[in-house]
Amino acid sequence: MGAATEHHRTAPARPPWVLLVPALAGLAFLVLPLAGLLVRAPWSTLPARLAEPYVLEALRLSLVTATIATAMSLLLGVPLAWLLARTDFPGRRLVRALVTVPLVLPPVVGGVALLLVLGRRGLVGQWLESAFGITLPFTTAGVVVAEAFVAMPFLVISVEGALRAADRRYEEAAATLGASRWTVFRRVTLPMVMPGVVAGAVLCWARALGEFGATITFAGNFPGTTRTMPLAVYLALETEPEAAIVLSLVLLAVSVVILASLRDRWVSAP
Amino acid sequence: MGAATEHHRTAPARPPWVLLVPALAGLAFLVLPLAGLLVRAPWSTLPARLAEPYVLEALRLSLVTATIATAMSLLLGVPLAWLLARTDFPGRRLVRALVTVPLVLPPVVGGVALLLVLGRRGLVGQWLESAFGITLPFTTAGVVVAEAFVAMPFLVISVEGALRAADRRYEEAAATLGASRWTVFRRVTLPMVMPGVVAGAVLCWARALGEFGATITFAGNFPGTTRTMPLAVYLALETEPEAAIVLSLVLLAVSVVILASLRDRWVSAP
Amino acid sequence: MTLHARLVVTRPAFTLDLDLDVAAGEVVALLGPNGAGKTTALRALAGLVPLSEGEIVLDGHPMHTLAPEQRPIGMVFQDYLLFPHLSALDNVAFGPRCQGASKAEARRTAAALLERVGLADRAAARPRQLSGGQAQRVALARALAVRPDLLLLDEPLAALDAHTRLGVRSELRRHLADFGGATVLVTHDPLDAMVLADRLVVIEDGAIVQQGAPAEVARHPRTDYVARLVGLNLYRGLADGPRVKVGELLISTSERLEGAAFVAFPPAAVALYRSRPDGSPRNLWEARIDGIERHGDNVRVHLEGPVTAFADITPAALAELDLAPGQTIWASVKATETHAYPA
Amino acid sequence: MTLHARLVVTRPAFTLDLDLDVAAGEVVALLGPNGAGKTTALRALAGLVPLSEGEIVLDGHPMHTLAPEQRPIGMVFQDYLLFPHLSALDNVAFGPRCQGASKAEARRTAAALLERVGLADRAAARPRQLSGGQAQRVALARALAVRPDLLLLDEPLAALDAHTRLGVRSELRRHLADFGGATVLVTHDPLDAMVLADRLVVIEDGAIVQQGAPAEVARHPRTDYVARLVGLNLYRGLADGPRVKVGELLISTSERLEGAAFVAFPPAAVALYRSRPDGSPRNLWEARIDGIERHGDNVRVHLEGPVTAFADITPAALAELDLAPGQTIWASVKATETHAYPA
Amino acid sequence: GSAAPAGSAAATPAGGAERAKEVTVFAAASLTGAFTALGQHFEAAHPGTSVKFNFGSSATLAQQIAQGAPADVFAAASPATMKTVTDASLASSPTTFVRNKLQIAVPSDNPAKVDELKDLADPKVKVALCAEQVPCGAAAVKALGAAGLKVKPVTLEQDVKATLTKVELGEVDAALVYRTDVIASAGKVQGIAFPEADKAINDYPIAALAKAPAGELAQQFVGLVLSPQGRDVLTKAGFEAP
Ligand SMILES: Nc1ncnc2c1ncn2[C@@H]1O[C@H](COP(=O)(O)OP(=O)(O)OP(=O)(O)O)[C@@H](O)[C@H]1O
Ligand SMILES: Nc1ncnc2c1ncn2[C@@H]1O[C@H](COP(=O)(O)OP(=O)(O)OP(=O)(O)O)[C@@H](O)[C@H]1O
Numbered sequence A, B: 001m002g003a004a005t006e007h008h009r010t011a012p013a014r015p016p017w018v019l020l021v022p023a024l025a026g027l028a029f030l031v032l033p034l035a036g037l038l039v040r041a042p043w044s045t046l047p048a049r050l051a052e053p054y055v056l057e058a059l060r061l062s063l064v065t066a067t068i069a070t071a072m073s074l075l076l077g078v079p080l081a082w083l084l085a086r087t088d089f090p091g092r093r094l095v096r097a098l099v100t101v102p103l104v105l106p107p108v109v110g111g112v113a114l115l116l117v118l119g120r121r122g123l124v125g126q127w128l129e130s131a132f133g134i135t136l137p138f139t140t141a142g143v144v145v146a147e148a149f150v151a152m153p154f155l156v157i158s159v160e161g162a163l164r165a166a167d168r169r170y171e172e173a174a175a176t177l178g179a180s181r182w183t184v185f186r187r188v189t190l191p192m193v194m195p196g197v198v199a200g201a202v203l204c205w206a207r208a209l210g211e212f213g214a215t216i217t218f219a220g221n222f223p224g225t226t227r228t229m230p231l232a233v234y235l236a237l238e239t240e241p242e243a244a245i246v247l248s249l250v251l252l253a254v255s256v257v258i259l260a261s262l263r264d265r266w267v268s269a270p
Numbered sequence C, D: 001m002t003l004h005a006r007l008v009v010t011r012p013a014f015t016l017d018l019d020l021d022v023a024a025g026e027v028v029a030l031l032g033p034n035g036a037g038k039t040t041a042l043r044a045l046a047g048l049v050p051l052s053e054g055e056i057v058l059d060g061h062p063m064h065t066l067a068p069e070q071r072p073i074g075m076v077f078q079d080y081l082l083f084p085h086l087s088a089l090d091n092v093a094f095g096p097r098c099q100g101a102s103k104a105e106a107r108r109t110a111a112a113l114l115e116r117v118g119l120a121d122r123a124a125a126r127p128r129q130l131s132g133g134q135a136q137r138v139a140l141a142r143a144l145a146v147r148p149d150l151l152l153l154d155e156p157l158a159a160l161d162a163h164t165r166l167g168v169r170s171e172l173r174r175h176l177a178d179f180g181g182a183t184v185l186v187t188h189d190p191l192d193a194m195v196l197a198d199r200l201v202v203i204e205d206g207a208i209v210q211q212g213a214p215a216e217v218a219r220h221p222r223t224d225y226v227a228r229l230v231g232l233n234l235y236r237g238l239a240d241g242p243r244v245k246v247g248e249l250l251i252s253t254s255e256r257l258e259g260a261a262f263v264a265f266p267p268a269a270v271a272l273y274r275s276r277p278d279g280s281p282r283n284l285w286e287a288r289i290d291g292i293e294r295h296g297d298n299v300r301v302h303l304e305g306p307v308t309a310f311a312d313i314t315p316a317a318l319a320e321l322d323l324a325p326g327q328t329i330w331a332s333v334k335a336t337e338t339h340a341y342p343a
Numbered sequence E: 001g002s003a004a005p006a007g008s009a010a011a012t013p014a015g016g017a018e019r020a021k022e023v024t025v026f027a028a029a030s031l032t033g034a035f036t037a038l039g040q041h042f043e044a045a046h047p048g049t050s051v052k053f054n055f056g057s058s059a060t061l062a063q064q065i066a067q068g069a070p071a072d073v074f075a076a077a078s079p080a081t082m083k084t085v086t087d088a089s090l091a092s093s094p095t096t097f098v099r100n101k102l103q104i105a106v107p108s109d110n111p112a113k114v115d116e117l118k119d120l121a122d123p124k125v126k127v128a129l130c131a132e133q134v135p136c137g138a139a140a141v142k143a144l145g146a147a148g149l150k151v152k153p154v155t156l157e158q159d160v161k162a163t164l165t166k167v168e169l170g171e172v173d174a175a176l177v178y179r180t181d182v183i184a185s186a187g188k189v190q191g192i193a194f195p196e197a198d199k200a201i202n203d204y205p206i207a208a209l210a211k212a213p214a215g216e217l218a219q220q221f222v223g224l225v226l227s228p229q230g231r232d233v234l235t236k237a238g239f240e241a242p
């Protein structure tokens, strides 16, 4: 009975069927359409299409703007999540619901809304232009703004969820050690909810990377400055669906590689 | 010195500026465009437009499909998140990155991918039709599928973040009490990460509610069966942009009211 | 650094109402049964639980209006609450960093403190890699590192092994003697309380039931809880000269008192007999054995009867008397072994 | 329900290697300094830490191949780990529910157990609303509720107050006597170990250093840790008839031995003198006072010199001798008070 | 419009063909207004039938038809998208039923004082064009080519409505859009016709699909669109007869 060979694993760790079956079904559901794209992809012409300079240009622009938009969302969104989860003010529930507005707004309408506020004749944009000479539409900065507008709520809401699930007694312990609320946030709260922040940042980055409607409406579509991959894909879809699939696959491949290589590193820390 | 009136509050609880300023900036950024829409909205004709039956129809369809899509995402997505966070299998990092695919994929391409797989001539759809007589495209069920495809990753990733942040020792304690992994999941893990699940469900619901590209591509745009609010908004933009704003505002108002009234109830439990 | 506090905390099923004065350099031990409100009192002092009423004045300055981080306190929590993402060293360095020390400086302070609690070699470990006792020692070091004016310790030695406990206890004493601040210490261990505290405050159900110097409290317990804590049998009765009437029983004592009084005697002073003895002890009663347990080298017998009492006897005596739970027996105490004092 | 286990757990800076046999109905107390590996051993038995090597056989069936939830165990964790989202009652009812009891049945079992640990009135409270001691009692009830074959207790009484401790301890003893399973108990409290355990297993640094019946271990400690635990001074030396050579010092003993031997004597047996005395004690040495602390009603003096020792003296003697740390002094022990045994 | 109650409509348009008579029309989004009106005419003329519309981008609709969508009629905004359907032998002999002509659209206050095509070449004038891949973009390239002008737009929009929105909101000073769009904007933008527009006319083809579940009715709907009554509705919306 010694089972000498089995010493090194204690728990057989087989996931229960009742979880495994829906999990695999869910996975298949999310991944199968990708398989459809792969099957349809015009593999023979793929190298030629990839070599076209506008692909690299659009890809670079997409990655850069999505990353900047994510950074901006982290900067503004994490404090906002903290405010919603850790302070109590009248109307907090309403404010929290308002944060989800950009999620629900059809992206094109979101773009129109951004134009109404930040456009040349917008409420704030008007003043930005006359005071600072800044115009956002039709610029790369505009792309970042549109992407951040659409993607930030994902970050805010998932970080808020993580903050609510965190054990607040560690924050109390930090306060008794003389830590100001800012220090508590920076040195205790944030590191403890890091997996939640990373999850939110991933959502935010991916959403920004795939963002189309608000970007084209607010920032327009010009090669080199505002034509991101999704815009290139959409236009390719109009004339040569094959090319659209190739572009989508490029975007996917790059984002999957980036996410697969980065995430475990961030997540494993705490 | 007695400060007799101040007895009942101990900590003055003023949030630090370094958090408050970016939080308010973030909030303004997310909410101001909404203000822009409100300013532009054609208030005088609003009641008349709202009375049109197609508005109510589209709204009802949007709410129903988004809710079913969220339920479906919960059913499949929470187990998937658990699988990613709690088990170890070769290629887990890749699988986790693949889950983000529908986020990055421009929704229209997502719709094409769904057609390629679940369409009448698709890889799986063909078989679904011949074996069960089920066709998904251009049906209300197709709307649910398109919305779930686009929205489920939000749920999966934010729940996975919450699971990673949770203290696993409680799960160990449950195991010593004889709880199977499924019982541990159901009675310990899930209640403890409930805020994360709620946050994920909110993201998922809101994203499904605002979903446009994949829906119009996979499910088409038929009044009554597949024309959700975002599709109605798109069509209104073609004919009367004012109406588009009204429709967007209706969608927003309803979702904000629903979220504001539901969330605290769910979140306050644990 | 004198602390003067009146702490009132109201909860649905529990009310804490406490006057607490701690002089500069004094160590007050808060004792009491589980759920008496000791942790609640410490948390109120730290500002983690709002006062329903009352005030906290440290050295003449009201402190109850300050946020926890503005109070000059150091606190050790009952379940440690070490930051899971920081190493032991960085946990200890956290406080000094918050007080503006440079990183290097804070780490130096922390390393010295870890050294003192005997954990220099575990400095790099994360809390989850520490054993329970190690974690508590790190928590202690973390609280000491902020050089507080008011030190709040919730069972700081509970998880330590006998050996370490001795060392940390002396270290703690030395540290407490060093700084002029006030210390409030919660403990269940009478020995810790006796060694570390200048004064004991015993609370039960949110209110003070007894306080005083350790020896005084030990000698004159006023509640069952305190009596058990110091290992005495205690009764409250009505004294009439050299006798105290406790329920049905008249207990002869060596003191002469009038009116309400306590009588106490150690379990070792109780002698047991199978049949009614015929000797000098004046206090004799029939009792039923409710339980028997080992107690150190001796055996502790729980007695039910006109009074509830413990008797400590040797294992040899146990074997000889052939006692078993449920049996009826005679118990006696010499009057000279009892100690009576006014209630 | 006999447990036979060989537990080997290898960590970067620590190795546990333990043979543990517990007979049916036997209670084994695992003692050892902080970080010795007690919790690790319990977690290995529970299957929460994988064995690097070894086996766990319960009643002839290998158990180390089973998942934790398949092992017939009950466990109390050092930091309780009560489910924060369940009431105290539902925490206790959790195990029975997992074993297939109906909701009502499980709650009835749970209510009965809460009653037993004296928490019937806190049944509806969430863990965060419980005091530390209350939480630990709920954890105890939760582990007992699964009627395990192997009960694993990590300091089950540490947070209990003296009064409750007495009750829970007797209750625990009764419960342990009731079921035929094996029990492994980790504790720092020698009293708990003596009262509850049939056998002590002392581990240090991952390995067993001594085991045996409590009285035997108490009488013949084999390491410093054990000696301190039971309150003795202990030395290892070379015996030559009635003397044992410990470092520089020759200690006369009442036993006659040859070869490696231990000598032990209680701190109370050490007498202190300001100047070299001229009397019968054969064992006399000059020592430096390293520390003085109260110890119960007495005072414990720490001595450095050819051997390190503790001496317990009365406060009166302390005052008379006017001792202070750093002072040099003479210490003596009568040969009849020492106790030598082979190492 | 043709709102059948949601419940009964859950049967796909294909399944409903025999029971209720139903025509499913896939039409370019720019036809939304005109075709909705035509649908009502058709239902009035054929009692007991209903017309269901699927409006979207022509390319998307073509994709859907290629993937087996149960469509009866396809009305595209460009011959190219119709070609993908005919190439797959899903329809034959499409007919051009309307044409659309470009105009210069400027904000109602015309801040850049644009009044002819060559003003767009001024680098100080912010111009929006449709992307080359969509019909209005292709037409714009043709028109500008015909005029021999080099215009540097600030954006190449994905469809004509997005281009128009930019003008409406004053984000650009001018754009090239269809006449129909200028009319639909109900005075929020000013349209300026220019002669080179005739060199860049966009044809809208329509066809009944080969495997149309509605069979005969599909042809009848195409007939209505091509009829004088249909032309009338379409010209009112700003389209030109072919
Ligand atoms: N957050 C809370 N909400 C409601 N009741 C609480 C809360 N925290 C503690 N209590 C209750 O208040 C009483 C006092 O608790 P407290 O933690 O102060 O006891 P304690 O003296 O520290 O006990 P222990 O020695 O067991 O740690 C207890 O009855 C406890 O159940
Ligand atoms: N997860 C871990 N990773 C690395 N080292 C660990 C881990 N857990 C414990 N250790 C180390 O292993 C050793 C044994 O720890 P263990 O918790 O078993 O001690 P213990 O005997 O229970 O001590 P205590 O009485 O203080 O609870 C300690 O040195 C501890 O620091």
Ligand SMILES: [Mg+2]
Residues within 6 Å of the ligand: C038, C039, C040, C078, C154, D131, D132, D133
């Ligand atoms: Mg407490």
Ligand SMILES: [Mg+2]
Residues within 6 Å of the ligand: C131, C132, C133, D038, D039, D040, D078, D154
């Ligand atoms: Mg331990």
